[in-house]
Amino acid sequence: MSDTVHRTERWVGVSALAFGAAAFGAGFRLPAAFLLAVVGVGYATAARAGSAPDVEVALERTLDEDAPEPGDSVTVTLEVTNAGERTLPDLRVVDGVPRTLDVADGSPRLGTALPPGESATVEYDIEARRGEHAFEPVRIAARDWLGTTERETERLTHTELTCVPELEALASFPLRSQATDYAGRVTTDTAGSGVEFHSTRQYRRGDPIARIDWARVAKTGDMTTVDFREERAAETVVVLDTRADAHVADADNESAIDYGVAAGSAVASASLDTSNRVGLAAFGPRWEWISPGLGRTHRVRLREALALSPAMAPTRPPEQFRPLVAFRRLRERLPADAQVVFVSPLVDSYALTVARRLETRGYAVTLLSPDVTDTSTPGRALARLERRRRLTAARAVNIRVVDWDPGTALPVALERASRRWRQ
Amino acid sequence: MAVNPFRTALAALGVAVLALALASLAAPSLIPTVSEAFVVTGLGLVLALFGAVAVRRRYLASGERTAFGTPESRRSLPRPGTEVDRELAANRVGPETRVTPPDVALIERLKPVAVDVVSRALNCAPATATEKLDDGSWTDDPHAAAFFSGQRAAELRAGQDSFFGAVFDRGPTRADLARRAILELSRLDETPAAEANGDVSGAPDDAERASENSDGTPDGAADEPGTKPEPEASEQ
Numbered sequence: 001m002s003d004t005v006h007r008t009e010r011w012v013g014v015s016a017l018a019f020g021a022a023a024f025g026a027g028f029r030l031p032a033a034f035l036l037a038v039v040g041v042g043y044a045t046a047a048r049a050g051s052a053p054d055v056e057v058a059l060e061r062t063l064d065e066d067a068p069e070p071g072d073s074v075t076v077t078l079e080v081t082n083a084g085e086r087t088l089p090d091l092r093v094v095d096g097v098p099r100t101l102d103v104a105d106g107s108p109r110l111g112t113a114l115p116p117g118e119s120a121t122v123e124y125d126i127e128a129r130r131g132e133h134a135f136e137p138v139r140i141a142a143r144d145w146l147g148t149t150e151r152e153t154e155r156l157t158h159t160e161l162t163c164v165p166e167l168e169a170l171a172s173f174p175l176r177s178q179a180t181d182y183a184g185r186v187t188t189d190t191a192g193s194g195v196e197f198h199s200t201r202q203y204r205r206g207d208p209i210a211r212i213d214w215a216r217v218a219k220t221g222d223m224t225t226v227d228f229r230e231e232r233a234a235e236t237v238v239v240l241d242t243r244a245d246a247h248v249a250d251a252d253n254e255s256a257i258d259y260g261v262a263a264g265s266a267v268a269s270a271s272l273d274t275s276n277r278v279g280l281a282a283f284g285p286r287w288e289w290i291s292p293g294l295g296r297t298h299r300v301r302l303r304e305a306l307a308l309s310p311a312m313a314p315t316r317p318p319e320q321f322r323p324l325v326a327f328r329r330l331r332e333r334l335p336a337d338a339q340v341v342f343v344s345p346l347v348d349s350y351a352l353t354v355a356r357r358l359e360t361r362g363y364a365v366t367l368l369s370p371d372v373t374d375t376s377t378p379g380r381a382l383a384r385l386e387r388r389r390r391l392t393a394a395r396a397v398n399i400r401v402v403d404w405d406p407g408t409a410l411p412v413a414l415e416r417a418s419r420r421w422r423q
Numbered sequence: 424m425a426v427n428p429f430r431t432a433l434a435a436l437g438v439a440v441l442a443l444a445l446a447s448l449a450a451p452s453l454i455p456t457v458s459e460a461f462v463v464t465g466l467g468l469v470l471a472l473f474g475a476v477a478v479r480r481r482y483l484a485s486g487e488r489t490a491f492g493t494p495e496s497r498r499s500l501p502r503p504g505t506e507v508d509r510e511l512a513a514n515r516v517g518p519e520t521r522v523t524p525p526d527v528a529l530i531e532r533l534k535p536v537a538v539d540v541v542s543r544a545l546n547c548a549p550a551t552a553t554e555k556l557d558d559g560s561w562t563d564d565p566h567a568a569a570f571f572s573g574q575r576a577a578e579l580r581a582g583q584d585s586f587f588g589a590v591f592d593r594g595p596t597r598a599d600l601a602r603r604a605i606l607e608l609s610r611l612d613e614t615p616a617a618e619a620n621g622d623v624s625g626a627p628d629d630a631e632r633a634s635e636n637s638d639g640t641p642d643g644a645a646d647e648p649g650t651k652p653e654p655e656a657s658e659q
Contacts, residue, residue: 012481019474026467097494108494139491249500315498347503373503378511378602381609383504385536388612392539 003055003153010147011047014040043146050144052151056084057114059138059157061095068128070165073104078122078138082114089113090143093122096136096154098161100314101126128163130261132308135159164307167299168266170410172274174418175234176339176364176400198227234276235292235335238264239358240312241344241351242284247316248347250372250406255314256345259370259406261306264343266410267368268302278302281333282311283326283342283354285319289333327354331361339364345372347383352390359399366400367391429476436469511598526597530571533604537561537571540608544617567607570600 018040025033057080064075078095082088095108106124114120137154200213203223213224240260248256264280271278272294279292280302288311290301306312334340340358344351346369359365369391373384391401400421404413510529534556541561542552555561559568595603611617 009481012477016474016477016481019470019477023467023471023474026463026470029463092491094491094494099498102497103495109491136494141491247500248503250502253497253499255500316500345503375606375609377504377508378605379504379507379509380502381504382507382533382536382605385540385605385608385612387503389536389539 003151005052005149005151008143008147008150011044014043014047018044047146047148050146050148052149053086053088053142053144054084055088055091055140055142055151055153057081057088057091057093057140057155058083059155061135061157061159063159063161065128068161068163070128070130070163072128072163073125074128074161075123075125076108078108078110079119080110080114080122081119082116085116087113087115088142089145090147091120092141094139095122095124096138097126098133098135100131100133101129101161126161128161129314130163130165130258130307131313133161133163135161162308164304165265167269167272167303167306168262168410170266170270170414173267173270173341174414174421175236175271175276176366198229200224200226234271235279235338236267236271236276237279237281237292237334237338237340238267239281239283239330239340239342240264241342241354242282242286242311242317243321243350244285244316245348246284246345246351247314248345248372251374251376254372254406256347256370256372257312257314259372259404260343260345260368261312263368263370263404263410264341265303265306267341267343268306269299272299272302279335279338280305281330282309283330284311285317285321285326286311286313287326287329288312291333292335292338323350327357334358334363336362339366341366341368343368343370345370346387346390347373349386349390352394355394355399356397359397364400366402367394368402368404370404370406372406429473429480433473436473440466511601526601529601533601533608534571537604537608540612540617544611544614546616562607562611564603564607566595566600566603568604570597570604 018037020037021033021040022037024030025035025037060079060081062077064077065072068074076095076097078093080091080093082091091110091112091114093110097103097108104125104127108122108124110120110122112120135157137156139152139154141150141152143150200216201224203212203225207225211226211228213226216222216224240257242257242260246256246260250256268278268280275294277292277294278298280288280290282288286309288305288309290298290305293301311317340363342351342355342358342365344355344367346352346367355365355367369387371384371387373380373387375381375384391403394401400417402413402417404410507529537556538549538552541547541555542549545552545555545561547555552561556571559565559572561571562568
């Protein structure tokens with residue numbers, strides 16, 4: 001940013017006083033009042049003659065933590081040094097705290113006079129949050145001795161705070177029965193080997209002896225084979241709703257995107273822990289896709305994408321969203337036998353449309369919806385009613401719904417949802 | 424640079440007074456004979472005038488100062504439903520009973536939600552719920568009922584029986600009625616009956632169905648503010 005100089009109009013009142021004193025002195029023949037007017041004129045003249053000082057400062061910013069976890073307090077120290085040859089009599093500095101972070105303690109502001117070569121320090125704490133947060137330019141305003149003129153400028157000093165949280169721990173996530181041909185832990189409707197009883201049928205040559213129902217053989221003489229529900233691996237794709245409409249916040253200004261990322265992270269973690277392949281997609285103006293996979297490297301990849309991908313940034317994307325392109329792109333990449341865990345706050349009907357279309361296209365959809373609505377105003381109450389109605393509509397087309405109030409733990413919401421599914 | 428008329432006038436006055444003073448020294452006979460008191464008083468009045476102008480300038484002076492904003496708090500995101508609150512606030516002008524286009528849009532948006540909530544809370548069919556909404560029997564709150572039943576807002580004036588009430592109380596606005604209706608629906612939605620019947624109804628309404636194309640591709644244009652459908656060619 002180029003420097004801008006403006007007048008503060010601080011001494012305009014002095015002119016009024018000078019004229020008043022002069023008029024009074026002339027009117028009442030009071031030399032003292034006239035002299036007072038001369039003093040006022042002197043101030044006004046000096047104020048007119050003043051010029052904004054050049055801002056030649058050196059800035060150095062340091063963070064006391066390189067890899068903080070979300071919620072950690074990170075101390076920021078900004079050292080401001082007058083690198084010029086003239087004193088800065090009135091220097092105001094405000095550090096460019098990233099727009100996505102809160103100051104937890106202290107103040108990022110500094111107001112001081114700074115002789116040449118001298119330094120001043122501003123120190124404050126910020127609360128770390130998921131993602132990569134670049135500091136904004138430092139804003140500086142410097143005034144002359146009388147404070148008449150002010151020079152405003154910005155100085156950029158590159159600093160980034162990067163916070164990559166671990167994938168959220170979750171004991172298990174109840175996947176649907178759609179599965180791949182690989183062995184795994186998802187109970188399917190297919191009869192075969194497994195643990196959970198499925199059916200009995202007439203014995204066929206080659207059936208394992210262990211699965212013959214010997215009690216029945218003893219009782220009736222008929223050879224029957226017990227089939228169990230086959231357990232296979234599932235392929236899950238966590239699709240995060242990252243459209244601008246999903247960038248809404250709850251009463252605590254916590255973003256639905258952040259809740260969604262936390263939930264998606266937990267789902268991915270639980271699925272990987274049970275040897276199911278997991279992929280990730282961002283459904284929004286910025287595209288992000290990670291094909292389903294397994295293993296430690298894949299886990300790291302998912303973790304970094306969830307933390308650092310611009311598609312999942314907590315700020316509203318400025319790009320225009322193209323619904324048709326986004327949906328087609330998603331469908332082209334989704335494996336045919338994949339399950340979809342669609343994570344959306346569901347504050348508009350289009351999110352429901354996407355979930356419903358995926359379900360009708362043959363993907364087993366679980367809709368995981370963090371609730372950021374409340375009833376504090378009529379508008380918000382209406383938003384809550386509409387969201388509830390969309391959840392009901394999703395259930396009506398056999399989409400599994402997890403209605404998650406972020407005030408409670410995700411496992412509690414999952415348990416509640418599982419009970420409903422079993423009914 | 425813009426010419427400051429105040430300064431120009433002040434400079435002109437200074438030059439004139441100086442010229443007069445020099446002229447009186449150089450050739451006193453050229454200067455009309457005026458009393459000292461007249462000169463001093465006149466000068467005092469002129470200075471007082473300039474003083475008044477300076478006071479006025481000080482009063483009007485805004486003075487530019489650097490706006491640093493509030494970097495201490497992260498940028499806040501919108502909350503769901505804010506646009507409805509904004510619309511209701513904008514609709515506050517006058518307690519007119521006339522139904523405006525924004526009213527119609529709000530009624531169309533609220534009606535399916537209301538039918539859903541009332542049918543669950545009162546355990547009745549959607550058709551019955553619609554009837555209850557139309558005749559106002561779904562609630563004891565006359566203001567909430569009036570929003571759907573179309574009862575004239577003027578009839579809901581609190582003090583219409585008194586002289587002052589009849590003169591000054593013009594009744595609730597349409598926005599007031601909408602607020603009451605939403606809050607009443609919200610209250611009904613929290614009742615145990617509505618909770619228990621949570622999944623009984625809930626078929627998506629026609630408007631939502633209409634936002635899906637027949638080929639199964641979602642058409643978000645109707646739902647997404649600021650987004651436009653794209654031509655097929657752009658997807659290839």
